[in-house]
Amino acid sequence: MTDTRSIVVVVNGKRYERAVDTRQTLADFLRLDLGLTGTHLGCEHGVCGACTVRLDGAAVRSCLMLAVQAHEKTVQTVEGLAGNDELSPLQQAFHDKHALQCGFCTSGILMTMTEFLEENPSPTEAEVRAALSGNICRCTGYQNIVEAVLATAVALRDKRNAAL
Amino acid sequence: MGRGRFVDDIVLPGMYAAAFVRSPLAHARIKSIDASAALARPGVHAVLTYQDLPATLRERRMPLFVPHPTLTPRMQYALVKEEACYVGEAVAVVVADDRYIAEDALPLVEIEYESLPAVSDCKLGASPASPRAHLDLESNVVSRMISSVGDIVAAFRDVKHVFREEIFQHRGGAFFMECRGAIASYDAAEGSLLLYVSSQGPHRIKRGLLDLYDLSDTQLRVVTPDVGGGFGPKGSLYAEYPVVAACSMKLGRPVKWIEDRRENFVATHQERDQYWDMEIAVDDEARIRGLRGTLTHDNGAYTPWGIVLPWISVATVPGPYVLPAYHVELRSVLTNKVMATPVRGAGRPEGVVVMERLMDRIAREFNLDAAEVRRRNFIQPSQMPYNVGVIFRDGRPVVYDSGDYPACQDAALKAIGYADFRQRQAEARRQSRYIGIGIGNAVEGTGLGPYEGAAVKVATNGRITVSTGATPQGQSHKTTLAQIAADQFGVSIDAIQVETGDTAKISQGIGTFAARTAVNAGSSVHVASVKVAEKAKAIAAKLLDVRAEDLELRDGYVQLAALPEGAGVASDNARQIRKSLAELAVVAAGMPGFAMQDGAEPGLESIAYFTATQSTYANGTAAAEVEVDIETGRVTILRLVLAHDCGRLINPMVVDGQVMGGVAHAIGNALYERMIYDDQAQPLSTNFGEYLLPLAPDVPRIEIIHLETPSPLNPLGIKGAGESGTIPTIAPIIAAVEDALSPFGVKISEAPITPQRIVELLGDAALGRTR
Numbered sequence: 054m055t056d057t058r059s060i061v062v063v064v065n066g067k068r069y070e071r072a073v074d075t076r077q078t079l080a081d082f083l084r085l086d087l088g089l090t091g092t093h094l095g096c097e098h099g100v101c102g103a104c105t106v107r108l109d110g111a112a113v114r115s116c117l118m119l120a121v122q123a124h125e126k127t128v129q130t131v132e133g134l135a136g137n138d139e140l141s142p143l144q145q146a147f148h149d150k151h152a153l154q155c156g157f158c159t160s161g162i163l164m165t166m167t168e169f170l171e172e173n174p175s176p177t178e179a180e181v182r183a184a185l186s187g188n189i190c191r192c193t194g195y196q197n198i199v200e201a202v203l204a205t206a207v208a209l210r211d212k213r214n215a216a217l
Numbered sequence: 218m219g220r221g222r223f224v225d226d227i228v229l230p231g232m233y234a235a236a237f238v239r240s241p242l243a244h245a246r247i248k249s250i251d252a253s254a255a256l257a258r259p260g261v262h263a264v265l266t267y268q269d270l271p272a273t274l275r276e277r278r279m280p281l282f283v284p285h286p287t288l289t290p291r292m293q294y295a296l297v298k299e300e301a302c303y304v305g306e307a308v309a310v311v312v313a314d315d316r317y318i319a320e321d322a323l324p325l326v327e328i329e330y331e332s333l334p335a336v337s338d339c340k341l342g343a344s345p346a347s348p349r350a351h352l353d354l355e356s357n358v359v360s361r362m363i364s365s366v367g368d369i370v371a372a373f374r375d376v377k378h379v380f381r382e383e384i385f386q387h388r389g390g391a392f393f394m395e396c397r398g399a400i401a402s403y404d405a406a407e408g409s410l411l412l413y414v415s416s417q418g419p420h421r422i423k424r425g426l427l428d429l430y431d432l433s434d435t436q437l438r439v440v441t442p443d444v445g446g447g448f449g450p451k452g453s454l455y456a457e458y459p460v461v462a463a464c465s466m467k468l469g470r471p472v473k474w475i476e477d478r479r480e481n482f483v484a485t486h487q488e489r490d491q492y493w494d495m496e497i498a499v500d501d502e503a504r505i506r507g508l509r510g511t512l513t514h515d516n517g518a519y520t521p522w523g524i525v526l527p528w529i530s531v532a533t534v535p536g537p538y539v540l541p542a543y544h545v546e547l548r549s550v551l552t553n554k555v556m557a558t559p560v561r562g563a564g565r566p567e568g569v570v571v572m573e574r575l576m577d578r579i580a581r582e583f584n585l586d587a588a589e590v591r592r593r594n595f596i597q598p599s600q601m602p603y604n605v606g607v608i609f610r611d612g613r614p615v616v617y618d619s620g621d622y623p624a625c626q627d628a629a630l631k632a633i634g635y636a637d638f639r640q641r642q643a644e645a646r647r648q649s650r651y652i653g654i655g656i657g658n659a660v661e662g663t664g665l666g667p668y669e670g671a672a673v674k675v676a677t678n679g680r681i682t683v684s685t686g687a688t689p690q691g692q693s694h695k696t697t698l699a700q701i702a703a704d705q706f707g708v709s710i711d712a713i714q715v716e717t718g719d720t721a722k723i724s725q726g727i728g729t730f731a732a733r734t735a736v737n738a739g740s741s742v743h744v745a746s747v748k749v750a751e752k753a754k755a756i757a758a759k760l761l762d763v764r765a766e767d768l769e770l771r772d773g774y775v776q777l778a779a780l781p782e783g784a785g786v787a788s789d790n791a792r793q794i795r796k797s798l799a800e801l802a803v804v805a806a807g808m809p810g811f812a813m814q815d816g817a818e819p820g821l822e823s824i825a826y827f828t829a830t831q832s833t834y835a836n837g838t839a840a841a842e843v844e845v846d847i848e849t850g851r852v853t854i855l856r857l858v859l860a861h862d863c864g865r866l867i868n869p870m871v872v873d874g875q876v877m878g879g880v881a882h883a884i885g886n887a888l889y890e891r892m893i894y895d896d897q898a899q900p901l902s903t904n905f906g907e908y909l910l911p912l913a914p915d916v917p918r919i920e921i922i923h924l925e926t927p928s929p930l931n932p933l934g935i936k937g938a939g940e941s942g943t944i945p946t947i948a949p950i951i952a953a954v955e956d957a958l959s960p961f962g963v964k965i966s967e968a969p970i971t972p973q974r975i976v977e978l979l980g981d982a983a984l985g986r987t988r
């Protein structure tokens with residue numbers, strides 16, 4: 054009834070070789086097999102965005118993908134955002150701006166917005182809100198999340214300018 | 218960050234997974250259940266039905282949290298005995314190696330149902346001709362309660378102006394992002410049970426389970442780890458929890474159940490429907506003389522919270538206005554739907570919508586400005602404390618303790634530019650844009666009793682710990698409570714460890730609901746911290762041979778606060794005159810040869826259970842400006858201002874966060890969120906594609922104004938804030954939509970108001986005009 058297949062996948066810079074059930078979702082693989090429980094499941098039908106991770110750089114919904122689809126690809130989860138115990142600039146801004154309350158939606162939003170800021174380093178508020186529309190947050194009313202993303206954009210820009 | 222520890226993140230050795238078989242029909246008799254095929258599936262370890270439950274669960278129904286004399290209670294068994302009464306009611310549970318296998322086995326449990334007529338709409342259900350939600354009911358109306366203040370007959374006799382409004386309101390569900398979940402782990406050797414559960418208060422869940430299972434206090438520990446949102450419905454004791462416990466007892470293994478979103482739509486409590494039929498009597502000056510009518514409330518299939526929810530609605534209607542006479546008959550009706558229990562705001566937003574719609578009606582009838590009508594009817598600050606006369610659900614009359622309602626409304630209107638709105642509106646109309654403005658005023662009872670405790674303790678290593686039964690679900694309680702303690706100990710917030718959500722850490726607790734945590738737990742933390750600080754000073758005074766009054770707590774030390782004038786001690790020396798909290802804790806723990814302070818109990822610790830004598834009343838005004846696209850019915854919220862007064866602010870950033878989240882919830886309730894059922898009570902909106910939650914582009918920037926009228930009822934002067942964004946905010950959005958569409962004569966007496974509905978109403982109005 055269940056088929057297993059062997060996959061090789063690099064998650065947060067670490068290479069894993071695992072036998073997985075072909076029907077197992079990528080989200081469950083990350084959470085159960087690798088113990089990376091920072092990726093959350095809020096709907097399992099692709100709407101809430103809580104399960105967002107990056108697959109070869111693209112933000113994807115890990116509840117809608119199978120683990121086998123990540124074979125020979127790289128995955129980044131929220132655990133891979135912070136380097137050496139230091140929060141990423143976006144994580145730091147979330148903390149400073151009180152952009153999370155229960156924190157359940159947060160990891161997915163961080164992954165979505167990290168990709169967004171790479172592609173759009175100087176977004177307007179409306180652009181941030183549009184980019185956020187694939188992630189549901191029931192606690193915050195989004196405002197502080199928007200503030201945190203905008204503040205991060207400014208901080209990253211300043212940093213780049215200083216480096217020039 | 219993103220590294221919280223939620224129930225689903227916990228893995229216990231040897232743990233199995235559970236999945237529930239749920240009734241696919243809203244009302245049905247179970248004729249037979251055959252689990253053999255499911256049990257034969259490799260990896261399946263057990264299938265439990267009602268018959269397989271422990272004896273006490275077969276004898277006892279789920280506990281009723283809040284009884285009431287007018288209520289004929291109706292509670293469910295943990296698994297359906299023979300009659301299923303809503304889609305989603307749990308009929309059986311499958312336990313397997315993992316969730317995938319458990320779900321494979323669900324359809325293999327063969328159940329033969331006999332379909333029965335169902336009650337879907339509560340108004341139809343209230344009629345004697347309706348089928349019954351349970352076969353043996355004489356009537357679906359399980360409670361009829363009258364709330365009455367003043368001489369209502371005289372009020373209506375003495376005035377010329379009487380206006381009637383029929384208002385339908387629907388609020389959907391909580392839809393916290395983390396669905397429910399529980400892990401039960403039974404230790405047969407000890408006869409003890411450990412339950413992890415995503416809840417709003419482990420103590421109440423423990424209380425219920427103790428009764429269901431006949432366990433003694435020490436045999437059960439309930440732990441609530443991080444919680445991904447609660448908003449009310451996670452405060453209930455659900456049937457799944459004792460069932461998961463039964464699975465663990467039977468199999469001798471830990472068993473985890475995590476609700477999926479489809480289950481969440483059918484099995485987690487919601488708030489849903491209220492039909493109001495109200496009449497208001499107004500004198501020639503547009504002052505209210507009396508208000509009367511009925512509320513028909515959709516209770517769902519069972520009554521775990523009694524009539525708490527509609528009662529709060531009824532008690533909220535008077536709001537900030539002088540209401541000399543008030544008479545409402547509340548009818549709570551059983552339907553074949555999942556139970557309606559409080560969701561963020563707990564029936565208050567509905568009460569506010571009723572009163573504010575009536576205010577707008579009066580304004581229209583008298584051709585007066587909406588703000589002016591409200592001004593004429595406000596309770597004035599000089600009238601505080603003000604007895605509304607209505608009895609609240611704590612059995613006490615509603616007495617507003619403090620607040621300045623006219624000032625609050627003025628602040629909101631000033632911020633939104635109310636004075637020149639009509640001019641802006643006229644300009645917009647010249648460009649064929651339809652904008653409108655609306656006002657919502659609310660008074661919110663917060664800090665509901667009976668108490669919430671806090672234990673404050675300094676360990677012998679100097680670590681300061683605060684433990685409380687209050688359970689954070691994102692309200693940043695930890696920060697708020699740490700701050701209250703930190704103030705007394707003269708340390709930074711980080712130096713305080715806050716422990717929550719564990720029945721083993723503090724023996725009594727109620728939990729987080731009704732915006733009560735800051736008030737009750739906060740006050741308890743304050744009282745206990747003050748006691749511990751005093752104890753530390755007393756011991757230090759003895760050791761240092763100084764007066765306790767001259768000491769202060771700072772950075773983990775008890776030290777001389779200031780040098781006495783002319784003491785002749787060099788300041789360097791003075792700084793040596795101090796004791797660390799760690800040293801003092803060691804002494805307080807009892808040192809041989811050191812007598813404890815007269816009668817002082819050992820240990821640098823104290824427990825306080827702050828008991829609120831009554832609710833404390835916060836208030837707020839929301840003002841909304843919207844634009845309506847008359848082609849598509851789409852509503853855009855252009856401005857949203859919330860002026861509110863929740864007493865003394867402990868942590869403005871936390872309160873603002875709460876308020877903004879609450880406002881977004883109200884936007885959902887006003888414009889999007891709707892649980893749709895067909896006439897056989899079959900839910901049709903069971904995913905986030907069909908049930909719409911507000912998304913980032915739907916929520917405007919929210920402008921918040923704080924007024925601070927300290928509450929006289931607790932030592933910190935605080936009032937609850939958790940729901941203050943939601944409660945006043947549905948009403949002004951509805952009013953603003955109606956105002957925008959006033960050229961078309963559209964009247965709105967319902968919430969939510971969706972684009973389809975707006976187009977429909979515009980169509981009706983157009984027909985009305987051409988007719």
Ligand code: FES
Pocket residue numbers: 093094095096097098099100101102103104105114115116117
């Ligand atoms: S869990 Fe994947 S989108 Fe909601």
Ligand code: FES
Pocket residue numbers: 152153154155156157158159189190191192193394445446691
């Ligand atoms: S912080 Fe709770 S859902 Fe976003």
